[in-house]
Amino acid sequence: MVEIELDGQKVSVQEGSMVMHAAEKAGTYIPHFCYHKKLSIAANCRMCLVDVEKAPKPMPACATPVTQGMIVRTKSDKAIKAQQGVMEFLLINHPLDCPICDQGGECQLQDLAVGYGGSKSRYTEEKRVVFHKNVGPLISMEEMSRCIHCTRCVRFGQEIAGVMELGMAHRGEHSEIQTFVGRTVDSELSGNMIDICPVGALTSKPFRYSARTWELSRRKSVSPHDSTGANLIVQVKNHQVMRVVPLENDDVNECWIADRDRFSYEALNSDARLTAPMIKQGGAWKQVDWTTALEYVANGLKSIKADHGAKSIGALGSAHSTVEELHLLAQVVRGLGSDNIDHRLRHSDFGNAAPAGQARWLGTSIAKLSELDRALVVGSNLRKDHPLFAARLRHAARRGAAVSRIGTGNDDWLLPLATSQSIAPSGWVQALADVAAALGAGAPLAGTATDTAKAIAASLQSGSAKAILLGNAAAEHPQAGSLLALAQWIGQQTGATVGYLTAAANTVGAQLVKAQPQVDGLNAAQMLTGSSLKAVLLLNTDPVLDSANAAAAAKALDAAEMVVVLSPFKTGLEYADVLLPIAPFTEASGSFVNAEGRLQSFVGVVRPQAETRPGWKVLRVLGNLLGLPGFDQDSSEQVREQALGGDLTARFNNAASATVQAGTKGEGVERFANLPIYATDALVRNSTSLQLTTDGREAATVGLPTSLWQQLGLIEGDQVRIVQDGGAAQLPARLEAGLPDGVARVPAGLPQTATLGAAFGTLSISKV
Numbered sequence: 001m002v003e004i005e006l007d008g009q010k011v012s013v014q015e016g017s018m019v020m021h022a023a024e025k026a027g028t029y030i031p032h033f034c035y036h037k038k039l040s041i042a043a044n045c046r047m048c049l050v051d052v053e054k055a056p057k058p059m060p061a062c063a064t065p066v067t068q069g070m071i072v073r074t075k076s077d078k079a080i081k082a083q084q085g086v087m088e089f090l091l092i093n094h095p096l097d098c099p100i101c102d103q104g105g106e107c108q109l110q111d112l113a114v115g116y117g118g119s120k121s122r123y124t125e126e127k128r129v130v131f132h133k134n135v136g137p138l139i140s141m142e143e144m145s146r147c148i149h150c151t152r153c154v155r156f157g158q159e160i161a162g163v164m165e166l167g168m169a170h171r172g173e174h175s176e177i178q179t180f181v182g183r184t185v186d187s188e189l190s191g192n193m194i195d196i197c198p199v200g201a202l203t204s205k206p207f208r209y210s211a212r213t214w215e216l217s218r219r220k221s222v223s224p225h226d227s228t229g230a231n232l233i234v235q236v237k238n239h240q241v242m243r244v245v246p247l248e249n250d251d252v253n254e255c256w257i258a259d260r261d262r263f264s265y266e267a268l269n270s271d272a273r274l275t276a277p278m279i280k281q282g283g284a285w286k287q288v289d290w291t292t293a294l295e296y297v298a299n300g301l302k303s304i305k306a307d308h309g310a311k312s313i314g315a316l317g318s319a320h321s322t323v324e325e326l327h328l329l330a331q332v333v334r335g336l337g338s339d340n341i342d343h344r345l346r347h348s349d350f351g352n353a354a355p356a357g358q359a360r361w362l363g364t365s366i367a368k369l370s371e372l373d374r375a376l377v378v379g380s381n382l383r384k385d386h387p388l389f390a391a392r393l394r395h396a397a398r399r400g401a402a403v404s405r406i407g408t409g410n411d412d413w414l415l416p417l418a419t420s421q422s423i424a425p426s427g428w429v430q431a432l433a434d435v436a437a438a439l440g441a442g443a444p445l446a447g448t449a450t451d452t453a454k455a456i457a458a459s460l461q462s463g464s465a466k467a468i469l470l471g472n473a474a475a476e477h478p479q480a481g482s483l484l485a486l487a488q489w490i491g492q493q494t495g496a497t498v499g500y501l502t503a504a505a506n507t508v509g510a511q512l513v514k515a516q517p518q519v520d521g522l523n524a525a526q527m528l529t530g531s532s533l534k535a536v537l538l539l540n541t542d543p544v545l546d547s548a549n550a551a552a553a554a555k556a557l558d559a560a561e562m563v564v565v566l567s568p569f570k571t572g573l574e575y576a577d578v579l580l581p582i583a584p585f586t587e588a589s590g591s592f593v594n595a596e597g598r599l600q601s602f603v604g605v606v607r608p609q610a611e612t613r614p615g616w617k618v619l620r621v622l623g624n625l626l627g628l629p630g631f632d633q634d635s636s637e638q639v640r641e642q643a644l645g646g647d648l649t650a651r652f653n654n655a656a657s658a659t660v661q662a663g664t665k666g667e668g669v670e671r672f673a674n675l676p677i678y679a680t681d682a683l684v685r686n687s688t689s690l691q692l693t694t695d696g697r698e699a700a701t702v703g704l705p706t707s708l709w710q711q712l713g714l715i716e717g718d719q720v721r722i723v724q725d726g727g728a729a730q731l732p733a734r735l736e737a738g739l740p741d742g743v744a745r746v747p748a749g750l751p752q753t754a755t756l757g758a759a760f761g762t763l764s765i766s767k768v
Contacts, residue, residue, distance in 0.1 A: 004070040019050060019061040019072055030074050031083055031112050033090075033198045034150035035062040038255060039159055045090070045150050047112065049082040050074045058082035080116075087116040093128045093173070094199070095145050103200030105213035109148065130176045136184035137692040138191055138263060140205040147177055147201040153193040160256065161187040162394050162414025177201070186694045188387040188677060191262040195245060195255075206266055206689045207243045211235075219605035220247055222592055223261040224320050224585040225681065227502040228366065228388045229594030230257045234265070234586055234605045241265045241586050241606060251367050252598065258387040259693075260677065260684050265586070267569070267686035274570045274581040275610035285573070290611065294618075297578055298625035300562045301336060304535045310337030314527045317515055317539035318546065319343045319504035320681045321615065322590030323599075324636045325582075326506070326515040327643035328619035329539050335628035339521025340533070343510040345547040346472075346503070346675075346748075348760055350523040351658055352481035358653040359511035360475070362595040363499020364467055372396045373463030374496070376435075376456060377405045378483060379428060380471020382413050384677040384695070386501050389595075390415070402459045406431045407473070408672045409703070409745060410738025419455045424670050424743045425760055426663035429479050432486040433662070435460075439493045444485055444660040460494040468496050472503045472675070476548065478760050481658025488656045498654055502595040504681070509593030512651060513643045528553040534561045539615065540582070540682070542571045549761075550754040551727040566615055569682045581612040584683065588614035589636040591644075597652050601640065666762040669708065670743045671724065673759035679749035700752040703736035703745030704765070712767045719768040722746060725757025730768060 001012045004022055011026045018041065023030045033045040041062050049058035053071035058079060061072075073079055091113065098104050130144040151168060154177065158164045165185045169178050179185060185193075194202050216235040223230040231247035244265050246257040267273075277293035278285045288296075304312055315333045317326050326343065333341045344350065354360050369375075369392035382390045382405075394415040397403055402418035410422050423431055433447030438457035447453070460466055468487045477483060484498070491498040502508055510516070517523055527533055528543055529552040536557065542565075543553040557563055557575040565576040568584040582588075587608040591601040608614065616639050623631030633639045676699035678690045690696055702720055704712070712720065712733075720733045722744075731752060736745060748759050756763070 002066045002068050004066050004072060006072045007074055013066055017066050019052070019059070019064045019066060020048060022066055022072075023061060023074065028074055030061045031116060032062060033108060033148060034152060036152055036196055039152060039155045042151050042155060045148065046086045047083060047090070049079060049086060051076040051079040084116045084118070087113060088118060088122070090148050091117060091121065092123045093145070094148070095127060095143070097143070097146075101143070101146070101200040102203040102208060103197075107200060108198035128173055133178055133182075134184075135179055136186065136694070137689045138205055138259060139185055139194060140203045140208050141201070144176060144201055146199045148199055149175055149177070150198055152196045152198065153177060153202060156193055156196055157187065159398070160192070160391055160394070161189045163187055165190070166193070184694060188259055188383060188695070189256060189391065191259045192246075192256050204243065206263060211237045211242045216242060221585065221602045221605055222505070222600045223257065224505045224592065224683065225260050225264065226258070226386050226388075227504060227507055227595035228253055228386065229505060229592055229598060229600050230261050230388060231600075232257065232261060236606055239606045241268050251365070252594070253388055256388060256391060260680075260690060263689050264683040264687045266688055266690075267683045268584055268586055270686050270688070272569045272686040273609060274567060274579055275612060276581060277611065278579040280577050285579075290613070293578060293580060294622055294625055297564050297580075298622060301535055301626065304561060305336055308534045311340065312532060312534040313338045314340030314522060314531070314533045314535070315537040315539065316345060316524060316527065316541055316543060317341070317343045317510070318345075318541040318681065319507040319510045321506060321540045322585075322588075322592060323506060323509040323513055323643050324590050324639040325539060325615040325619065326510050327513040327639060328616055328623065328631075329537065330513060330515050331630060332619055332623050332626070332628065333537070335623060335626065335630070339517050339519050340527060341515055341521060342517060342524035342527065343507075343515045345524045345528070345541060345543055346476045346759065347480070347524065348476060348478040348548055348758075349480040350525065352484055353516065354511060354653040356518050357512065357514060358651045359508045359597070360500045360502070360654055361508050361597050361652040362502065363497040363654055364596070366392065366594070366596045368465065369393055369467070370395045372401050372465050372467055374459050374466035375401065375403045376460060376468045376496070377403065377407075378432065378468070378470050378487065379407055379474030379477060380405075380469070380501055381407075381411050381473075381674055382471065383411065385472050385503070385675075389501060402463070404456045404459055407471070408739065408743060409736060418459055419452060421452050422738050422740055424665065424740050425473070425477060425672055426665040426670060428474070428477065429482045429486065429660070429663045432483060432490065433660075436486055436490055439490060444489055445482070445662060460490065460496055466494065466496040468498045470498070470500045472501065475500055475503065476759065479661065479663055481656065482660040484654070485656035485658050485660045488654070500595070500654070505594065506592040508595065508597055509591065512593060512648065525549070528556045531556060536560050536563045538563065538565045538567070538572065540567055542682070544754050545679070545749050545751070548759045549725075549757050550748070551725055551757050554754065566618060567682065568612065569686055571682060580618055581610075582615035582618055583608045583612050587612060588616070590616070591636075591640050593648070597648055599644065599648060668762035668764050671759065671761050671763050672739075672743055672745045673748040674745055675749045676747050679747070699747055700731055700750050702731045702733045702765070703739055704733055705739035705741050705743060706735065706737050707741045708744065708765065709733070709735045712765070714767060721766050721768050722756060722763055724761060724763035727755035727757060729753050729755050
């Protein structure tokens, strides 16, 4: 430790720290623009000049290392005059447009100009003008004349997002921040550039000119998308969500959020919202009151139970639903005498489940992902499935961690990979068996110690902090149990933790509240492929888009006598009989359990729209109408207490129970069904700006390996016809050289592919 004197106060900091770090520790504020605690030091703006004793001139606090006995003054005349001089230079070219600037009221430049700026400018020449640029639907660069060249956005792209999409071009007064040759900004974390811009140069395009910051109420919430459980500040005006920004929590999301966390709020105010109960009569939809709708559902369930038995009733809930909603959904179905409930709509191997009331989880804390020395990721499109986990592994890789992966395709994770193996999904089990063989005898499945397997094994045997992480596709794989068993064996040999990245905000919570069959119930696949269900309750899900076999799901739902959809959006109009409008996460209280097992509760930040009601209240009243016991809760907190009880730490279990078997490949082209980042749930599907991004626009394309591309004689822009399980789809094709031979990437979760079959099935492809 090094001790310095800062404004007369003794401060001890780590050797190698900067004066700025000492000031932060002492609680002393030094004005700055380019410095950011999560980014590298650039020392561009010079606003943090301080008076260091024996130094001939003021020194930048962010880039001046501490030395033993150093004496620093941050508020001396010398320091203040230097800071005022820098401020005068920064304001020379800054336009006087504060009254119309979206950054007004939360602008660092505006705030510091009050303390360090002059009352008038000595600069009388013309100010510089920087022309606006179109970089996509999320970030506005309309007023780049405001830019003070702090380069925070550039460093964020390089260091956190992993891709340098913005850079500084030209020199001197001609310098400007821009994209390379007019490209758009496409990172899934790009919205964070808006937050860290200290002036109004980068602003939110969807939010632009819609409200002033001082008109907004700020309320805490939790993201309902991926399993990070990112902490949010939801900003509200006139009972309408206007903007979403991150709430800093170093243990979860640091100070970042993904673009889908930030911009999916657009769906909350869209025309797609369902705002009143509706019943289908004679093929036409009719609005009704809540009493009529719920009595219709209750009477229908009682009638179907009497005619066909309780086992003809089933429920499917999304893991994007809250703990409270899923618990009461399970209680309704079990109260009727059925055990047909599941949240694992995309899964194929239902034997791979934790014991009742326990859950598969990350196996470590989210924060420790940044500290890993070695990691093996299996079956994940990390960047698009878990943008903030990818940022943490990117940070670990920058520190020297070796990250390896086994999957299908060579998706660019924007981090250096020690080893990358692209093989067909049917070969994932064998690939892990090969890694096990490279570690020695005794593995659950015979393997061959290939060079790649040896490299992965050697990597996992070195280092101290290490993890094997199973992605969404590994959890949904037909041999998910075999993958887990092999991963556990490898983990035992190498000392690595083993866990699931988990797909949705409440995947862990859904398991804890037993929202899956416990005794003799049907699982999601059985309910949606050839079962004889007569009544189906759907909570926050459209199985045609959300299940492992879209075509089979549509057929099963069409065959049911009564389908009840509980959703904030108009969904399932083709097969549903009743639509019940339930509140999204911003309009109801609830809880999510994230990948690391952290229980996070939140409250509604605006009142429910029109006739919308919180999902847990709707299910509680339905339970009352059905005459079921245990539906007398007055608050979501009571429901949560009944659902989860006390301490959760003993209820996480990644122990494998499956017998390991090698994969088999069917006849035809093997399908790899990735789930596009903006097709994961109803909120992102109904967010206009997210759908206009490159990821949104280019989701409905088929990726083909070089061999199949040449065999079909395709050129860029050609369309292909895909036939699977009797269904067909026509989509644009693109060459994806990283795909193994005999595999096609055909996305799931999209209306364009909803006629196709199993996510891990086989299909045939022909040129149109």
